[in-house]
Amino acid sequence: MSTAADQVTSTEITGRSLAQIAWSRLRRDRTFILSSVILIVILLMALFAPVITGLIGVDPYSLDKTVIDTSGGKPIGPWGGASIEHPLGVEWGTGRDIMARLLYGLRISLLIAFSATILVVVLGTLFGIISGYARGWVDGFLGRFMDLILAFPFLLIILALSGSLTQRLTALGVPEGNASRITYLILVLGVFGWPYLARIVRGEVLSLREREFVESAVSIGASTPRILVREILPNLWAPILVYATLLLPVYIAVEAVLSFLGIGVLPPEPSFGAMLADSVQYFTLIPSYLFIPGTLLVIVVVAFNLVGDSIRDALDPKAVDR
Numbered sequence: 001m002s003t004a005a006d007q008v009t010s011t012e013i014t015g016r017s018l019a020q021i022a023w024s025r026l027r028r029d030r031t032f033i034l035s036s037v038i039l040i041v042i043l044l045m046a047l048f049a050p051v052i053t054g055l056i057g058v059d060p061y062s063l064d065k066t067v068i069d070t071s072g073g074k075p076i077g078p079w080g081g082a083s084i085e086h087p088l089g090v091e092w093g094t095g096r097d098i099m100a101r102l103l104y105g106l107r108i109s110l111l112i113a114f115s116a117t118i119l120v121v122v123l124g125t126l127f128g129i130i131s132g133y134a135r136g137w138v139d140g141f142l143g144r145f146m147d148l149i150l151a152f153p154f155l156l157i158i159l160a161l162s163g164s165l166t167q168r169l170t171a172l173g174v175p176e177g178n179a180s181r182i183t184y185l186i187l188v189l190g191v192f193g194w195p196y197l198a199r200i201v202r203g204e205v206l207s208l209r210e211r212e213f214v215e216s217a218v219s220i221g222a223s224t225p226r227i228l229v230r231e232i233l234p235n236l237w238a239p240i241l242v243y244a245t246l247l248l249p250v251y252i253a254v255e256a257v258l259s260f261l262g263i264g265v266l267p268p269e270p271s272f273g274a275m276l277a278d279s280v281q282y283f284t285l286i287p288s289y290l291f292i293p294g295t296l297l298v299i300v301v302v303a304f305n306l307v308g309d310s311i312r313d314a315l316d317p318k319a320v321d322r
Contacts, residue, residue: 022238022314032310035303042300046110049103058086060104060270064095080286088292092282101270102293106300108271112185113251119190120197121244125236127194128201129228133209139202146195158188162263178265185258189251197243201236208232238315245308249301256297272297 026032045052053059067081068074073093075081080089080098088099131142162184169180208214209232217227252272258264259273267274272293279289 022311025314026310029310029314031306032314035306035310038299038303039307042106042303043110045103046106049100049107052103053097053100056085056087056099058097058100060096060100061268062096064090064097066095068093068095075286080288082288089286089288091278092286092289096268098275098289098292101275102296105270105272105275105293106296108182108265108269109252109255109300112182112189112255113248115186116189116193116251117244117247119186120193120247121240123190123194124197124243125201125233125240128198129205129232129236131198132202132205133224133228133232135206142198146198149192149195152192154192157192158258159261159263161188178269181263181265185255185264189254193247193251197240197247200239200243204236204239205232208235242308242312242315245304245311249304249308252304253297253301 067076067083067086067090069076075090075092075095077083080092081095082089086097086099088097088102090097091101127142127146131139162181165188166180166184169183170176174180174183214227214231217231222231255264256272256276259271260277261273262277264273265271275293276290276297279293283290
């Protein structure tokens, strides 16, 4: 018969990695679970928008004159012409289904936001690691280059260069129209967004390069690329992940603002900003035109922000598990 002391000493004590600790915290976070479920549903709706609209029997481009008043274009029926065929109503003057346009507009907004965020993460991580590890004149040059980019007034630049740069993209082979406009938005958001992440990464690298495991790699003759990729980069994923989850809702809102200002996608292609811009002139007559896309935009942005906050708290090494 083994004693209790023998059982205690024979039990293996296993440590947990930061990822395991973070996941255990996230599983107990109700805010994270609820926000994640909402985001998954929204992402699936955007991904399968053609299937959903096909099952309902609507699409975002077809004009339906039978559901609007031919004299003034006003939707027939209450709440903007809401019915079984058009659950969220139809557009004033065109009769296009609002639900279908919301789903397709969500696809474009998420495409721009995800693509721009990936570009920011790649550029910010690359230049941040190089700047923090190299130091010296390389660090000074990249630091001044970041300051130069951050000095430009972002909104004025993106408005002023919209026409000329979209034409340049078309000349380089990007299809004319919405393809060049979407590419322009992704590039501009990525180019003007990466310095913020690069500064965060640089600060982390300045601390990591003095740690024992990096000095050990240097002492055994490991090459600089190996040190950056195998030793430093794995310790940066936590702040990068948090920053990316917080940046996504920002870019979704920015895309809506830019489309509202008229430099987003061209009609009849739907987007959040274009729908909000069109709804302003009819707001006093049918408020649902503004509330429906505005409410969905708020839900998406808030859900992403809550997920980002939960991930940040879960990855905090000083947080106490309850």
